[in-house]
Amino acid sequence: MKIISLQLKNHFLGWDFDEIKFSSNLTLLVGISGAGKTQILCGIIDLKRIANGKAINGLEWKIIFSTVNGTEFIWEGGFNTVETNELSFDDIQEKQDDREQSSLIYEKLTSNNQVLIERNKESILFNNIQMPRLSSYQSMIYILKEEALIEEAFDAINKIEYRDHTIGGRRLRNSNQSLDSLKNKYNTLDSIVNSDEDIRTKLYLAYEKKLDIFETIKSKFIDIFQQIEDLKVEPFNSDQLSKEIADQFQPRIYIKDKSVPKWIRDDSMSSGMLRTMIHIAEIFLSNEGSVILIDEFENSLGINCIDILTDDLIHENKTLQFIATSHHPYIINNIPYEYWKIVTRQGGHIRTCNASDYHLGKSKQDAFIQLNKILEKQS
Structure with a gap:
C-alpha cells in the first residue's frame, strides 16, 4: 500500500488538517513540538481501526491509496458527533448503548472510477446493488472484507503499522505456533517476508535458514557499529519459564563486541543499537x-x-512507505527537502506545506538554515 493523499477532520476533538500529499517511499513531517505531527500519524492509525470495525466519534476522512497490485482506491466517510465527557470515547463505545454510539453518516469507496460502496443514513449500495440494513457503527469495508471487490482494499489498509520494537525483555510473538513449527512452515525469503510474524521472529527465521538477507542486515549493522563483529538471534530462554511458555516470547538479538568476550543480549545493549537493528530489519523484512x-x-x-x-x-525497499516525524536538526539535514512536509498549526487547524512552498535555498545547507528560521518563528 502507498498512501497518496489524506484529509481528516475530527469534529469531536476539534481539529482538522487539509489534504496532505505523501511521497511514495518517505515523507518526513517537520515542525516544532505541538505542531500536529503526531496527530497526523494518529489519524492514519484511526483509519486502520475504522477498517477493522471501530467507530471513531466525529471523524470525517478522505484517503486515496494504491495497493501493491497498482489498484487505486478513494475511501471517504464520516461519523456523527456524540457529545460526551470521555476523551477516549472510541475506546468505550463497545460498552455503551447503541443509541449513544457514533454512527456513520456516509461512506464511499471508489476504484478506477467505479463506485464500489455508497452509503448514507437511508441506504447502502454495494456494486450498485441495494443492501439490507446493516450495522451503522461499522465500516462497510469491515463488513464486506471477504468480498473479492473489497478484500484488496481491506488488506492494504491493514498494512499500516505503528511499530516500536525497541523495548527489551519479554514481548509476545504474533503467532501461537512454536518457533520449530515456523521453521518448517517458512522455507523461503518470500514466505518469511509476506508472513504476519513480528520483525524479530522474521529476523530469527532468516538467521536460522542462513539466508543471504540476514548477512545483508548484519553487514548494514556492522557498517554503523564497527566495533561489532557478529550478530545472532536465538529463542527466548529463561530458567524461570518452561520451554513451552518461553517459546511464546519474541526471540532475542545478541551482538558480539570485538572488545567484550561474551555475547551481549538485546536488553543489555544500547537503545540506539537495538532501534537501529530493528529499523534495518524492517526495511528488508x-x-x-x-x-x-x-x-x-x-x-x-x-x-x-x-x-x-x-x-x-529512501533507497532500499521501494515497496515500503515510511511516514516519520522529527524536529531533530541532524535528521532533517540528512533527508533531502523534497521529502519534507512542514507542519504548522493555528488553533485546531493543522497545515502542511511542501518545502518548495517556502522557496527555500537551492543547496541542502541553505534550505536547512531557512527551515530553522521558519521553525524559530513558529515557536
Missing part, C-alpha cells in the same frame, strides 16, 4: 506494501546511525 509510521524518528539514535538509516529509508 517488512511485508510488501507496508506503511510504517515512525514518531520522532531520532529517539535513541546516535549521529553515527542516522546517515545510513535515512539513506536506506
Whole structure:
C-alpha cells in the first residue's frame, strides 16, 4: 500500500488538517513540538481501526491509496458527533448503548472510477446493488472484507503499522505456533517476508535458514557499529519459564563486541543499537506494501546511525512507505527537502506545506538554515 493523499477532520476533538500529499517511499513531517505531527500519524492509525470495525466519534476522512497490485482506491466517510465527557470515547463505545454510539453518516469507496460502496443514513449500495440494513457503527469495508471487490482494499489498509520494537525483555510473538513449527512452515525469503510474524521472529527465521538477507542486515549493522563483529538471534530462554511458555516470547538479538568476550543480549545493549537493528530489519523484512509510521524518528539514535538509516529509508525497499516525524536538526539535514512536509498549526487547524512552498535555498545547507528560521518563528 502507498498512501497518496489524506484529509481528516475530527469534529469531536476539534481539529482538522487539509489534504496532505505523501511521497511514495518517505515523507518526513517537520515542525516544532505541538505542531500536529503526531496527530497526523494518529489519524492514519484511526483509519486502520475504522477498517477493522471501530467507530471513531466525529471523524470525517478522505484517503486515496494504491495497493501493491497498482489498484487505486478513494475511501471517504464520516461519523456523527456524540457529545460526551470521555476523551477516549472510541475506546468505550463497545460498552455503551447503541443509541449513544457514533454512527456513520456516509461512506464511499471508489476504484478506477467505479463506485464500489455508497452509503448514507437511508441506504447502502454495494456494486450498485441495494443492501439490507446493516450495522451503522461499522465500516462497510469491515463488513464486506471477504468480498473479492473489497478484500484488496481491506488488506492494504491493514498494512499500516505503528511499530516500536525497541523495548527489551519479554514481548509476545504474533503467532501461537512454536518457533520449530515456523521453521518448517517458512522455507523461503518470500514466505518469511509476506508472513504476519513480528520483525524479530522474521529476523530469527532468516538467521536460522542462513539466508543471504540476514548477512545483508548484519553487514548494514556492522557498517554503523564497527566495533561489532557478529550478530545472532536465538529463542527466548529463561530458567524461570518452561520451554513451552518461553517459546511464546519474541526471540532475542545478541551482538558480539570485538572488545567484550561474551555475547551481549538485546536488553543489555544500547537503545540506539537495538532501534537501529530493528529499523534495518524492517526495511528488508517488512511485508510488501507496508506503511510504517515512525514518531520522532531520532529517539535513541546516535549521529553515527542516522546517515545510513535515512539513506536506506529512501533507497532500499521501494515497496515500503515510511511516514516519520522529527524536529531533530541532524535528521532533517540528512533527508533531502523534497521529502519534507512542514507542519504548522493555528488553533485546531493543522497545515502542511511542501518545502518548495517556502522557496527555500537551492543547496541542502541553505534550505536547512531557512527551515530553522521558519521553525524559530513558529515557536
